[in-house]
Amino acid sequence: xxxxxxxxxxxxxxxxxxxxxxxxxxxxxxxxxxxxxxxxxxxxxxxxxxxxxxxxxxxxxxxxxxxxxxxxxxxxxxxxxxxxxxxxxxxxxxxxxxxxxxxxxxxxxxxxxxxxxxxxxxxxxxxxxxxxxxxxxxxxxxxxxxxxxxxxxxxxxxxxxxxxxxxxxxxxxxxxxxxxxxxxxxxxxxxxxxxxxxxxxxxxxxxxxxxxxxxxxxxxxxxxxxxxxxxxxxxxxxxxxxxxxxxxxxxxxxxxxxxxxxxxxxxxxxxxxxxxxxxxxxxxxxxxxxxxxxxxxxxxxxxxxxxxxxxxxxxxxxxxxxxxxxxxxxxxxxxxxxxxxxxxxxxxxxxxxxxxxxxxxxxxxxxxxxxxxxxxxxxxxxxxxxxxxxxxxxxxxxxxxxxxxxxxxxxxxxxxxxxxxxxxxxxxxxxxxxxxxxxxxxxxxxxxxxxxxxxxxxxxxxxxxxxxxxxxxxxxxxxxxxxxxxxxxxxxxxxxxxxxxxxxxxxxxxxxxxxxxxxxxxxxxxxxxxxxxxxxxxxxxxxxxxxxxxxxxxxxxxxxxxxxxxxxxxxxxxxxxxxxxxxxxxxxxxxxxxxxxxxxxxxxxxxxxxxxxxxxxxxxxxxxxxxxxxxxxxxxxxxxxxxxxxxxxxxxxxxxxxxxxxxxxxxxxxxxxxxxxxxxxxxxxxxxxxxxxxxxxxxxxxxxxxxxxxxxxxxxxxxxxxxxxxxxxxxxxxxxxxxxxxxxxxxxxxxxxxxxxxxxxxxxxxxxxxxxx
Amino acid sequence: xxxxxxxxxxxxxxxxxxxxxxxxxxxxxxxxxxxxxxxxxxxxxxxxxxxxxxxxxxxxxxxxxxxxxxxxxxxxxxxxxxxxxxxxxxxxxxxxxxxxxxxxxxxxxxxxxxxxxxxxxxxxxx
Numbered sequence: 001x002x003x004x005x006x007x008x009x010x011x012x013x014x015x016x017x018x019x020x021x022x023x024x025x026x027x028x029x030x031x032x033x034x035x036x037x038x039x040x041x042x043x044x045x046x047x048x049x050x051x052x053x054x055x056x057x058x059x060x061x062x063x064x065x066x067x068x069x070x071x072x073x074x075x076x077x078x079x080x081x082x083x084x085x086x087x088x089x090x091x092x093x094x095x096x097x098x099x100x101x102x103x104x105x106x107x108x109x110x111x112x113x114x115x116x117x118x119x120x121x122x123x124x125x126x127x128x129x130x131x132x133x134x135x136x137x138x139x140x141x142x143x144x145x146x147x148x149x150x151x152x153x154x155x156x157x158x159x160x161x162x163x164x165x166x167x168x169x170x171x172x173x174x175x176x177x178x179x180x181x182x183x184x185x186x187x188x189x190x191x192x193x194x195x196x197x198x199x200x201x202x203x204x205x206x207x208x209x210x211x212x213x214x215x216x217x218x219x220x221x222x223x224x225x226x227x228x229x230x231x232x233x234x235x236x237x238x239x240x241x242x243x244x245x246x247x248x249x250x251x252x253x254x255x256x257x258x259x260x261x262x263x264x265x266x267x268x269x270x271x272x273x274x275x276x277x278x279x280x281x282x283x284x285x286x287x288x289x290x291x292x293x294x295x296x297x298x299x300x301x302x303x304x305x306x307x308x309x310x311x312x313x314x315x316x317x318x319x320x321x322x323x324x325x326x327x328x329x330x331x332x333x334x335x336x337x338x339x340x341x342x343x344x345x346x347x348x349x350x351x352x353x354x355x356x357x358x359x360x361x362x363x364x365x366x367x368x369x370x371x372x373x374x375x376x377x378x379x380x381x382x383x384x385x386x387x388x389x390x391x392x393x394x395x396x397x398x399x400x401x402x403x404x405x406x407x408x409x410x411x412x413x414x415x416x417x418x419x420x421x422x423x424x425x426x427x428x429x430x431x432x433x434x435x436x437x438x439x440x441x442x443x444x445x446x447x448x449x450x451x452x453x454x455x456x457x458x459x460x461x462x463x464x465x466x467x468x469x470x471x472x473x474x475x476x477x478x479x480x481x482x483x484x485x486x487x488x489x490x491x492x493x494x495x496x497x498x499x500x501x502x503x504x505x506x507x508x509x510x511x512x513x514x515x516x517x518x519x520x521x522x523x524x525x526x527x528x529x530x531x532x533x534x535x536x537x538x539x540x541x542x543x544x545x546x547x548x549x550x551x552x553x554x555x556x557x558x559x560x561x562x563x564x565x566x567x568x569x570x571x572x573x574x575x576x577x578x579x580x581x582x583x584x585x586x587x588x589x590x591x592x593x594x595x596x597x598x599x600x601x602x603x604x605x606x607x608x609x610x611x612x613x614x615x616x617x618x619x620x621x622x623x624x625x626x627x628x629x630x631x632x633x634x635x636x637x638x639x640x641x642x643x644x645x646x647x648x649x650x651x652x653x654x655x656x657x658x659x660x661x662x663x664x665x666x667x668x669x670x671x672x673x674x675x676x677x678x679x680x681x682x683x684x685x686x687x688x689x690x691x692x693x694x695x696x697x698x699x700x701x702x703x704x705x706x707x708x709x710x711x712x713x714x715x716x717x718x719x720x721x722x723x724x725x726x727x728x729x730x731x732x733x734x735x736x737x738x739x740x741x742x743x744x745x746x747x748x749x750x751x752x753x754x755x756x757x758x759x760x761x762x763x764x765x766x767x768x769x770x771x772x773x
Numbered sequence: 774x775x776x777x778x779x780x781x782x783x784x785x786x787x788x789x790x791x792x793x794x795x796x797x798x799x800x801x802x803x804x805x806x807x808x809x810x811x812x813x814x815x816x817x818x819x820x821x822x823x824x825x826x827x828x829x830x831x832x833x834x835x836x837x838x839x840x841x842x843x844x845x846x847x848x849x850x851x852x853x854x855x856x857x858x859x860x861x862x863x864x865x866x867x868x869x870x871x872x873x874x875x876x877x878x879x880x881x882x883x884x885x886x887x888x889x890x891x892x893x894x895x896x897x898x899x
Contacts, residue, residue: 290856294878295785301881302793330878350864585868592838593870613865616835 006217009210013218014246020219023248027211034204041200045193052186059179062113066172069109069123072102073130073164080134080157083141084150092138099131116171123167130160222250226257233257238265278340286337290330297326335466342473348608349395349477351502352580353388356427359397360386360420367404367416375413376433382420389427390501390580395474399482402467403431403494411435411491425500426480432493438486446484447472471496478502526640526687527551529570531561531587532605533579541574541605541627548633549688549715550640558582562590565597571640571687574632575619577606585617592618601639605632633718640687645669649679649706650695650724659693659724662756676701680709688719694741696725707740775892776800778819780810780836781854782828786877790823793881807831811839814846821891825877826855826866834869841870850891854879 016023079095106127109120133156140149222244229242238261242254300322307315341347364380371378389396400418407416414434421428438446447468475482480498528550532538538554545552553568555561557579565573573591577584584604591597601620611622621635646663650656651674660670671689673679675698683689696703703723710716723737723744737744745756777799781787791801802817804810807828814822822840826833833853840846853866853874866874873887 290878291783291785294783295789297878298786298789298793302789305793305796583864585864589868589870593841610865612832613834616832617838617865617869 006214009214010217010221011245013214014222014244014248014251017247020248020250023215023218027215030211031204031208034207038197038200038204042197045190045197048189048193049186052182052189055182056179056186058112059175059182062116062175063172063179065105065109065112066168066175069102069105069168070165070172072098072105073161073168076102076130076134077157077161080137080153083138084146084153087141087146089142092141095134095138099134102127102131113171113175116174119167119171119174123164123171126160126164126167130157130164133157133160218246219250222246222254226250226254229257229261233261233264236268238262238268282337282340286333289333293326293330293333297323297330300326332466335470338470339466339473342470342477347473347477349392349502350578351390351392352583354391354393354396356382356386356389356420359393360418363397363400363404363418366401367408370405370408371416374408374411376408376411376416377414378408379415379417379419381417383422386420386422389498391478391498392474392502395478396498399471399474399496400429400431402471403429403496406467407431407433407435407492407494414491426497427500428495428497430493430495432491434491437488437490437492439488442488443484443486447482525549525551526571527553527568528636528640529553529555529561529564529568529573531555531558531573531579531584532576533557534576537576537625537627541632544627544629544632545574545636547715548636548718550636558584558587558590561587565591565600566594569597570600572601572603572636574603574605574623574636577604577608577610577614588614588617588619603632603635603639630718637688637690637718645671645686645689647671647673647679647682647689647692648724649673649676649692649698649703651675651698651700652695655695655724659756675699676703676706676709679706683713683716688716690720692719692721693724694721696723696727704736707737711740774798774800775820776802776817777888778802778804778810778813778817778822780804780807780813780822780828780833781825782806783825786825790879797885805829807833807836810836811846814840814849815843818846819849821888822849822851823888824851824853824871826853826862834865837866837869837871852884852887852891 013023018026076095076098079091079098083091083095106124109123113120133152137149137152137157140146140152222242225244226242229240232240241258241261244251244254246254300319304316304319304323307313307319338347360380360382364378368378404416404418411433412435416433417431419430419432421430472482475496475498478498479502480496483495483497484492485495486492528545530538530541530545530552531554532541533556535556538556542552542554553564553570555564559582561573561575562582564570575584575587579587582590584606588602588604591600591602598618602618603621603623604614604619605623605625605627606614607625609624614622620639623632623635646669648656648659648663648670650659650672656670656672660672663670671682671686673682677700679692679694680701694703694706701709703725707721710721721741723741725744729737729744734744777794779787779790779794779801781790781803782805787803787805791803794801802813802819804813808831810822810824810828811831813819824833824837828836833855837851837853840849840851850872851870853869853871854877855862855866855874856877863874872891875884875887
């Protein structure tokens with residue numbers, strides 16, 4: 001839920017049609033505005049607190065003034081009483097002065113407590129009367145009427161003073177009540193304000209973080225996505241597109257990446273097509289050029305023979321020239337084809353044990369006439385205990401012939417030598433001559449294509465100028481190298497150094513690897529023999545075979561394969577082609593010529609692209625490496641015994657019988673099971689069938705439960721399942737079945753036969769292709 | 774006089790090879806594709822077959838395999854001919870049942886050696 005909201009927000013920000021810069025500025029402004037609002041709120045709270053403090057101080061001053069009034073009233077009464085007792089002028093003046101003091105108090109009250117007008121008015125009234133009474137008392141005392149003065153004092157001044165005290169007390173109480181209420185209000189206002197400020201601050205921080213996160217994700221997400229896409233493009237995948245919602249610079253960038261990707265994809269396709277056209281063109285051209293050349297060479301040779309036989313000797317030299325020119329042209333074409341194959345990475349290696357002595361003698365027989373024609377002596381020197389070399393015979397021979405041919409060409413009446421040395425795990429072939437040699441500059445571009453030392457060389461000595469470039473490539477392909485030493489006028493020495501084994505792994509000794517125990521009683525699973533000399537490939541194939549639920553035996557070379565085939569009689573064989581000693585073609589030929597073994601289906605599994613040849617040599621099917629698991633599994637299933645079996649799971653015997661008859665007519669073998677558990681039992685005992693026809697409504701384990709159970713067995717996942725049911729299926733049920741089954745057929749369909757045929761058409765089509773091949 | 778069946782689709786190659794072999798005293802019959810080659814082998818019972826490998830209708834590998842599977846023709850020696858000088862081609866030809874193998878363009882002396890070797894061998898066997 002949160003995540004969805006998050007995605008929605010990020011998406012919404014991404015979709016805003018503004019520049020990234022604008023978005024960032026907007027976010028910044030929003031946060032700044034928030035800060036201002038938080039500050040203003042704080043200031044507002046502070047002002048409130050200040051106002052209330054002022055109010056409190058005012059109340060306090062009021063209370064002080066009221067108290068003063070009370071104090072002065074009491075003091076006045078005291079003074080007047082004293083005057084009655086003492087009766088001297090000084091005391092009387094003091095009492096009158098005290099009255100003035102009282103007047104000040106009242107004025108002060110009017111200043112500090114303007115709001116208490118009514119009460120103050122009454123206080124003033126009382127006060128004025130009090131002043132009048134006190135004056136009267138003082139006057140009476142001055143005139144010696146002390147008794148009367150005491151009378152007035154008691155009867156009039158005392159009650160007025162009491163009244164004044166009561167009134168001021170009222171004022172004090174009111175002010176105190178105000179003060180308490182003020183303190184309370186202030187406290188609660190402070191609390192509220194504090195809470196508001198804190199909440200507002202937290203809210204603002206949260207909002208700022210969310211804004212920052214949303215904006216940064218709306219930027220980082222697309223950048224990651226574009227980055228990932230660019231990586232895929234770099235790996236050569238042009239099919240995917242960047243899908244981001246942004247309508248800013250990143251959106252523009254993504255659109256650009258997509259356009260670039262599309263364009264690159266198109267260019268790549270064009271390039272691939274062009275490369276294929278080039279390869280096809282070269283292959284065609286070489287064929288088209290060779291055919292007429294063969295005629296030129298052949299007919300000129302024929303004419304030459306006839307001219308010699310019938311005495312037309314004067315034609316012989318010219319006919320020889322035609323033939324030689326033809327042969328030269330043919331070599332040129334072959335060299336160009338070789339070089340283009342090497343450059344396209346399409347030159348295959350055929351590694352085998354090469355008998356060096358036989359090879360050197362063959363080379364001698366070819367080079368001898370060439371050397372002799374220039375008046376050269378040919379020395380081929382090698383130690384007696386010459387062994388074998390595991391390499392590509394044709395390429396080594398061609399390389400040696402190239403070097404010796406060159407040596408003979410550029411040497412007159414000298415010596416051409418091939419010297420072979422064996423050092424540790426390497427063998428070196430030194431080809432030396434006493435010919436014209438080369439300068440430093442010529443040595444520099446020696447191994448480049450079309451770069452004979454000197455343009456005039458081609459005219460003088462012939463040759464394609466491709467020989468050394470090809471030789472260098474061959475040596476490198478075989479894991480070796482070629483070096484040269486030369487001095488102008490003194491001759492040249494080319495040295496090819498090759499490892500004793502071009503690829504050591506390929507030289508596995510004949511052995512049976514991990515032959516599993518023989519069939520146990522009741523184990524009717526098919527036995528698959530995997531033949532491959534390369535251990536990793538063999539393991540890979542074995543893994544696939546095991547996962548498909550077959551038993552397996554493995555052989556690491558051709559001889560072991562034949563021995564195991566005779567002793568174990570596998571149900572099917574997967575056969576590699578490029579193997580040392582006895583290769584796959586030879587094994588295939590041996591299998592097909594053995595009456596006891598020729599019925600075993602053989603699947604050629606190879607990097608080569610010789611499907612037609614494999615099938616015409618008797619292979620049942622052809623699978624290219626790297627192996628596609630599903631394809632190999634399907635091929636195995638289609639070709640092992642029982643592979644054309646259809647398992648019909650239905651509780652109704654009549655229904656099984658009906659379906660069985662239809663399938664029988666289509667050439668399928670039928671196995672029957674009455675319910676799900678019956679079917680599971682059958683599957684455990686037998687090789688996986690080509691297809692399962694499944695009824696849904698069955699007593700015991702029904703079709704749905706059976707499918708659940710199948711899901712726990714990965715080795716059965718590739719078996720196509722077709723539902724055959726009388727049940728009206730709801731949408732939910734159809735959806736449940738859709739992922740697991742290939743087709744749904746309703747029982748009671750009028751054209752059951754054609755529906756069944758359609759259901760198995762994919763299987764029959766692939767089988768048909770095999771039969772046709 | 775030994776009879777040689779040339780199975781070759783290219784007219785000039787067929788013409789050259791048949792004339793040159795005829796000049797050396799062989800009886801020559803020809804066929805232009807694998808299927809015709811099989812028919813001719815059955816009908817003519819040649820002493821030796823020169824089989825081009827890349828043929829229309831049925832290729833040389835398949836034709837050779839069928840010749841070698843048929844009891845009436847399996848004793849006839851077959852020399853496979855291809856335009857490619859690759860070891861793999863040689864192996865494929867041998868795997869198909871060819872008794873020997875040579876590359877095109879044909880070098881007649883070398884081919885004659887092979888023909889004579891096979892005829893001599895089968896002659897002894899027969």
